[in-house]
Amino acid sequence: VAGVPVLASAGNSGDGLNSTSYPAGYAGVISVAATQQNGTRAEFSTVxxxxxxxxxxxxxNSATNTGGYKEVNGTSPAxxxxAGVVALMKAKNPKLTPAQVNDVLIATAQRPAGGGSALLGYGPINANAAVDASASPPKDKTAPAAYDGKEYLGTPDGTPK
Structure with missing residues (x-):
């Protein structure tokens, strides 16, 4: 659906076998890594x-499919x-675009020493700051770009330009 922010868990491969994971690797998707209780990267969180x-x-603490709750680890709960923070942001400002959601999350994240990294992205989410900043987000400068070239580099398959 157009206009809906899409988030995806980064994956649980740790720092090995880090080939691109989808949907987290798609452009426009907000990829979420996992932290431990102290705010550092969880050992399993994909780099x-x-x-x-x-x-x-x-x-x-997570609901089980057999009733009750248990503690779980993973980038999925992260x-x-x-996504809950994004829902609160959209509740505060329903006109937020996906690009604005991404920009606000990044701008308000708790940057690790040295800035962003492949471990935690731009840092752990600061929910309170993100919701507050949603009231007046940066302007969304994204827009579709019209194709105006003459050269078509794809393999011809009958699909029009």
Missing amino acids: HTYNDVAAPGVAI CALA
Whole structure:
């Protein structure tokens, strides 16, 4: 659906076998890494250059499919917590575009020493700051670009330019 921010968990491959993981690796998707309770990267959280932000992902109280709750670890619960922050941001300002959501999350993240990194992206999400900043986000400068070239470099398959 157009206009809906898309978040995806970075993956649980740690710092090995870090080939691109989808949907987290797609342009426009907000990739969420996982942190431990102290805010540092969770050992299992996939290291990749497309990581945007991080959220808690260790010992997260989660509902089970058999009833009750248990603590779980992973970038999936981290992504769920990040999506909750995005929902609060959209509640504060329903006109936020996906690009604005991304920009606000990055601008308000708790930057690690040395700035952004492949470990935690731009840092752990600061929910309070992100929701507050949603009231007056930066201007969305994204727009579709018209194709005006004459050369078509794709393999001809009958699809029009």
